[in-house]
Amino acid sequence: MPWPKLNVQATLFAFVFAVVAFFVLYPMVLLIAFSFQAGVPGEAFHFTWAGWHAALDESGMLESVFNTGRLLIAIQGIALPVSIVIAWLIARTDMPGRNWLEFMFWIAFFLPALSITLGWILCLDPQYGVFNKLALMLPFVHESPFNIYSFWGVVWAHLGTNAIAIKVMLLAPAFRNMDAALEEAARVCGANRFRTLLRIVVPTMTPAILTIVLMVMIRSMQGLEIELVLGPPFDFYVYSTKIYGLISQEPPQFAPASALATIGLLAILPLVLVQRWIISRRQYTTLTGKVQIQPARLGRGRYPAFALICAVVVLLTLIPLGFLFTATFMKLFGFFDIAQPWTFHNWIAVITDDLFIRSLVNTLLMSGGAGILAVILYPLIAYYTVRSAFRGRSVLDFLSWIPFAIPGVLLGVGLLYVFLGNPVLKPLYGTMWVLILATVASHMTLGTQIIKSNMIQLGVELEEAGRVAGATWLGTYRRIVVPIIVPVLLVVSVMVFVTAARDIASVALLATNETRTLALLQLDYMVDGRYEYAAVVSVVVIALSTGVALIVRALGLRLGIRA
Amino acid sequence: MNGIRLSLQGITKRFGAARAVDGISLDIRAGETFSFLGPSGCGKTTTLRMIAGLDVPDEGEILLDGVPIVSVARRMFTQPEKRRMGMVFQSYAIWPHMTVAENVAFPLRVRGTSRPAMREKVRNALDLVGLAAYADRPAPRLSGGQQQRVALARALVYEPAVLLLDEPMSNLDVKLREQMRIELKLLQQKLGLTLVYVTHDQVEALSLSDTVAVMSNGRIEQIGSPHDLYERPATPFVRDFLGKSVTVRGRVVSSGPDGTVLEAMEADGARLHCHVHGMTVGQTVVLSIRPEAIAVLTTAVPSESNVLVGTVAAVLYQGERSECEIRVGDERISAYLQPGTTVARGQTVTVKLPAERISVWPAA
Secondary structure (H helix, E strand, O other): OOOOOHHHHHHHHHHHHHHHHHHHHHHHHHHHEEEEEEEOOOOOOOOHHHHHHHHHOOOHHHHHHHHHHHHHHHHHHHHHHHHHHHHHHHEEEOOOOOHHHHHHHHHHOOHHHHHHHHHHHHEEEEOHHHHHHHHHOOOOOOOOOOOOOHHHHHHHHHHHHOOOOOOOOHHHHHHHOOHHHHHHHHOOOOOOOHHHHHHHHHHOOOHHHHHHHHHHHHHHOOHHHHHHOOOOHHHOHHHHHHHHHHHHOOOOOHHHHHHHHHHHHHHHHHHHHHHHHHHHHOOOOOEEOOOOOOOOOHHHHHHHHHHHHHHHHHHHHHHHHHHHHHHHOOOOOOOOOOOOOOOOOOHHHHOOOOOOOOHHHHHHHHHHHHHHHHHHHHHHHHHHHHHHOOOOOOHHHHHHHHHHHHHHHHHHHHHEEEEHHHOOOHHHHOOHHHHHHHHHHHHHHHHHHHHHHHHHOOHHHHHHHHOOOOOHHHHHHHHHHHHHHHHHHHHHHHHHHHHHHHHHOOOOOOOOOOOOOOHHHHHHHHHOOOOOHHHHHHHHHHHHHHHHHHHHHHHHOOOOOOO | OOEEEEEEEEEEEOOOEEEEEEEEEEEOOOOOOOOOOOOOOOHHHHHHHHHHHOOOOOOEEEEOOEEEEEOOOOOOEEOHHOOOOOEEOOOOOHHHOOOHHHHHHHHHHHHHOOHHHHHHHHHHHHHOOOHHHHHHOOOHHHHHHHHHHHHHHHHHOOOOEEEEEEEOOOOOOHHHHHHHHHHHHHHHHHHHHEEEEEEEEEHHHHHHOOOEEEEEEEEEEEEEOOOHHHHHOOOOOHHHHHOOOOEEEEEEEEOOOOOEEEEEEOOOOOOEEOOOOOOOOOOEEEEEEEEHHHHEEEEOOOOOEEEEEEEEEEEEEEOOEEEEEEEEOOOEEEEEOOOOOOOOOOOEEEEOHHHOOOOEEEOO
C-alpha cells in the first residue's frame, strides 16, 4: 500500500532495517576500513596497502582456498543426498520410529562440534584411538587403518557433527508441509516411491533445498573448530584457519586478516544474488491452509529403513558421546593400559571451581537472552524480505546474509570496533549485553533463512483474509503469521540458544574474565592440554543443550498447527 | 427502491505497461447479487481485490454508501480492515492453526467483542452454514466444501455491508457446487446481503445474479440482467461467452418493413427471414441463433419459411436431452432433440430457425 506513508508496518521496517544495518553492516565497514589501517585498531588511522600485500603473499593461501573447495564438494556430495533421503523418510513415509529418529537428529545437531571431534579423536587417532587399537588386535591388520588427521578424517568429522544433522532438521519440516496431492499425483501416474522422491518431491522442494545448499556452501568457508584441531598435524589449512592464524599471531595481524575477510565477502556476493533470483522466479506456495499429512507406505522396506537410519544416528551421537563420557573418568585421556585409569577427580575439580559456576551462569544468560531476542527480530526480517513490498527489502535480505559469510572471529573483531568506538555502547563492553547482541547478530542468517523458507510456503491469502476480517497489519502478523510459524520459531530459538552456548569464534574477543562462557572455558582447558577437564565441561555443555532441546520440544509439540 | 451500495468510477490498474483493469465504472445496488464474469486474466479478480483494499488502483474512485473508500485523485485509501466487507477467497484461506469456531470468531475478537456476544454470534453464523456441530474441529481436518462454509460463516459473522466472493465454487465438485449455489442464494435472500461475485463459470453467474458484468481484457463488455445478456448480447464476445450460439454466414438479399431476407451462402443458398432492419442489400453478415431455439424435425415440412434441410453428422446423449450436429451444405448447426425423438447418423432432417430468434452481426 503506497499511502498512507506513516504506519506501523513502515515504521517497524525502518527500525528493523536500522538495527540490522548497525550490527551487521557497520562492523563490516569498519573491518574493510581496518584492512587499510597501518596501526592497531584504536590508534589514529593511517592508510596503507601493506595489509593487502601481506594477505596475498601469505604462504599456503591458494592451497587453503583449494582445500576449502575440496572439502565442500566431498562433504556436501555425501551429506545432501543422504539428508534428503533421511528427511523424506522421516517426514513423508510410515517408517517405524520416525518421530523418535527425528528427535535424535535434533540432538545430533545440538552436539558441539568441538566436543564430538574430541570424541572421534579418541576413536580414530592413529596412535591411541580405540578403533585402531581394536583393529590392530586382528591378525591380518598391521597398521592403524584409521587416521582422523587426514582429509577424509576432516570430512568424517564434518559429517558427524553438522553436515547431515542440520540438513535433516531443516528439510524435514519443509517436506512435511508439502501438499501430499503433488506426490500422490506422481504415484498414480506410475512412479514408484523413489522416482516420486526424485522427480516430484525434490523439485518442488527446490527453493527450500537450494536455500539450504547455498547456506551450507557459504558456511563451509567458515569451518573453524574442526580444522583448527585436526588440520595442523598434517599441515592442512582452510580459508578460515588462515585468517584465525593471522589474528592469533603475536602481534595480531589485523590488517591482512581484514583484507582476507573482504575477499571472502566478495566471493559470497554472487551466491546471495543467485538465491534471490531463484526465489523471485516462481510461485512455490505449497501451504495454503489445506494441510494433508498422509504418509507414503514403505511396505517391506520399513524395517531395513529404520535399521539404516538408526545406524546413522548411532554413529552421529552414541559413539562419540560414549567415548567423550568415558574420557571424563580417565586419569589420562586415551590411556587405558595404565594402573587405575578411572577416577572421579576430574568432575569434582571442575564443578567445584568458581570459574565453572560463573561460566555456567554467563552461558545461560547469554544464550537465553539471545534466544529470546532472536525470535523477535528474525521473523520480522524474514517477513520483510519475503512478504513486503518495501523497496529496501533486497538490501535487508543481503544484510542478513553477511554474518554468515564472515568467519565468526572477524565479526567479533568488527563488533569490538563498534562497541569500543561508540560512546553510547562503550559502557556495555564487559557486560553480557555485548555477548547477547553479538550472538543475535552472528546467528542472524541461519535463523532468518529457516524462517524464510517456511514463510515462503505460507499462502498470502491467509494474511489477506485476516486484513479483510478486520485485523490491522500488526494484528494479522501477531495472530496469524506468528502462530503458524511457532514451531519454526521454537526450532530457531533453540538453535540460537544451543549454538550460542558452544560458540567460540564470535565471543572469544568480546568476552572478558567476568563474562567468560563454558565454551571458552572448554577451549582454555584444551589449550592447556587438560583434555579430561575439557571433556567434563563438554559433557556439561551437552547436557545443558540437550535439556533445553527436550523442554522446547515438549512445548513445541503442543503449539502450531493441530492436525 | 434500492440505494447504491458500491460505486466504481474510472477504476484503472496497471501492472507494468499492461492495463489489467481499464477504466471500469459501475454501480452496485444494495441487496443485489452482482457478478463479474469473464475468462482468466480479464481483470475481474483484480477489480474485486481493489474493492476489498488488497490492491491499490492507479486511477479512479470507489465509494461505499456514497463515501469514498479509495480515491486516487484525493490520495485517500481506507485500509482493508476498516472497510467492513466480508470476503471468501478462492482457496478459502482458513487458518490452519485454529479450530472452526476460532476461525469464525477472529473478526469479532479483533473488534473487541465481549465473550458472550462472541459465542452467540459464532454459533449463529455456524448455524447459518450448517456447521454448528463442527465448531471445535481443527481447521486442517475439513473437506473442501466444509472449508468453504467456514469461510462464508467467517465473512458473515460481523454482518458486513458487502460480501465479496472470489471464485468460491471453483474447487468444489459439481454436485456440491449446485448445492452451494442454492444455499448461497437462499442465504442472500434471507439476510438481504449485497453480494459481489467473481467467476468464470457462466452458469453460476447467470443463475445467481441480479446483474452481471461481462469483462474481457480489463474492460466491461456489457452489464445487464442475466436474461438481457443471454437474449440480447451487445458484442460478439458476450454472445459467444454466454451459452452457445449457432452462427451462419449470410448475405442480405432484400429488405422490407417486415424485416430482412438473407441468403445462407454456405447452406445451399437457403433463404432466411429475420426481424432485423437497417442493412444494405449485398452486405455480408453473420446470423446467430441459440441452439435451443432451433427445432429439429424428422419429417419434411413443405414450404415453410426459415427451414433448412441437412444430414445428421453426430448425436451426443446428455441425459436430460441430446445434442445433435447437423450438416447443411458447408455449415454445421448444433441443435437439441426433443426428448423421445431419436435420429441416426446420416439421416436427413429438417431444421427450423424461427425468424424472431435470429440476431444479425457484422461479418468479422
